[in-house]
Amino acid sequence: MTDRLSRDRPTFSVEFFPPKDEDGETELWKAIDRLQSLDPAFVSVTYGAGGGSRDRTIRTTSRIVADTELVAMAHLTAVSHSVDELRAVLRAYRDAGIDNVLAIRGDPPGDPLGEWTPHPAGLSYAGELVRLVKEVDPGFQVGVAAFPYGHPRSEDVDSDLRHLVAKIDAGADFAITQLFLEPDGYLRLRDRLAAAGCHVPLLPGIMPLTSARTLRRGPELSGAPLPPGLEERLAPYLDDSVAFRAAGIDVTTELCAALLAEGVPAIHFYTLNRSTATSEIVHRLGLVEN
Ligand code: FAD
Numbered sequence: 117m118t119d120r121l122s123r124d125r126p127t128f129s130v131e132f133f134p135p136k137d138e139d140g141e142t143e144l145w146k147a148i149d150r151l152q153s154l155d156p157a158f159v160s161v162t163y164g165a166g167g168g169s170r171d172r173t174i175r176t177t178s179r180i181v182a183d184t185e186l187v188a189m190a191h192l193t194a195v196s197h198s199v200d201e202l203r204a205v206l207r208a209y210r211d212a213g214i215d216n217v218l219a220i221r222g223d224p225p226g227d228p229l230g231e232w233t234p235h236p237a238g239l240s241y242a243g244e245l246v247r248l249v250k251e252v253d254p255g256f257q258v259g260v261a262a263f264p265y266g267h268p269r270s271e272d273v274d275s276d277l278r279h280l281v282a283k284i285d286a287g288a289d290f291a292i293t294q295l296f297l298e299p300d301g302y303l304r305l306r307d308r309l310a311a312a313g314c315h316v317p318l319l320p321g322i323m324p325l326t327s328a329r330t331l332r333r334g335p336e337l338s339g340a341p342l343p344p345g346l347e348e349r350l351a352p353y354l355d356d357s358v359a360f361r362a363a364g365i366d367v368t369t370e371l372c373a374a375l376l377a378e379g380v381p382a383i384h385f386y387t388l389n390r391s392t393a394t395s396e397i398v399h400r401l402g403l404v405e406n
Contacts, residue, residue, distance in 0.1 A: 193222030325364030
């Protein structure tokens with residue numbers, strides 16, 4: 117996968133979540149079919165907090181590997197799992213031909229901002245999970261999560277950076293950021309990582325601004341600030357969903373263009389299992405080879 121990120125031109129990747137029902141499955145596969153033709157560097161599938169969605173992540177990612185030409189990455193969290201269970205999931209990934217894993221600690225079930233309590237026979241931090249993934253199979257390529265404005269539970273940006281560097285030192289091959297709405301935090305983080313001697317690809321995670329809800333929920337969920345200029349720019353469209361979408365796609369395209377001008381190797385899109393906005397943006401950015 118890192119080979120696909122080091123081609124001589126920038127590229128993009130997309131993130132899906134495993135569908136809950138048949139309608140969701142149909143929608144996801146429509147998005148996969150459409151995005152596949154645009155040749156993303158990879159597609160990733162998230163891992164739900166409870167054990168119930170574990171099988172859906174394995175099933176969805178395995179089907180992408182079996183039925184498409186796409187490079188697939190499965191996420192894995194340490195939530196509610198013993199180390200033995202984590203090993204079993206990793207073996208299932210390996211047996212399905214999944215070569216890439218995003219190793220994340222996860223949030224406490226129920227209240228994402230609540231106190232983290234590890235499983236009694238489990239792990240406490242993502243760095244330990246990175247080591248476990250490499251121990252199960254050193255051939256896995258491993259990614260980790262990064263936070264341009266610090267993880268909501270981190271005491272300060274310095275400790276946050278130290279822990280990110282430790283995850284990379286534990287063997288991570290690349291990192292993907294939490295979503296954000298202006299480039300500064302990402303660029304600062306990239307500079308600070310480079311100053312700390314870390315040169316793995318840092319992919320900016322971007323959610324296309326397709327509705328007033330995504331504008332509101334993004335900063336709430338990510339801890340990234342809502343830039344005042346952006347709020348002002350989009351305020352006239354809050355009651356007109358069609359005009360909001362058009363302006364939101366413009367804003368997202370400009371953000372991605374600014375990041376590409378700074379030399380990012382790829383943009384990672386949070387697609388919410390839809391293809392239209394991502395497809396529109398990557399075409400406008402010239403990220404699709406014709
Ligand atoms: P960690 O890196 O373990 O960090 C958690 C906190 O502990 C931070 O404050 C960190 O600074 C601190 N810390 C880290 N290491 C140490 C240490 N050794 N000692 C002391 N403190 C430490 N959630 C899901 O449930 N499923 C998903 O599929 C999913 N995918 C995601 C994909 C991306 C790209 C991102 C950015 C997030 C994703 N999340 C997902 C959310 C993620 O689970 C939460 O953000 C979670 O709170 C943190 O996970 P982490 O891997 O960053 O944890």
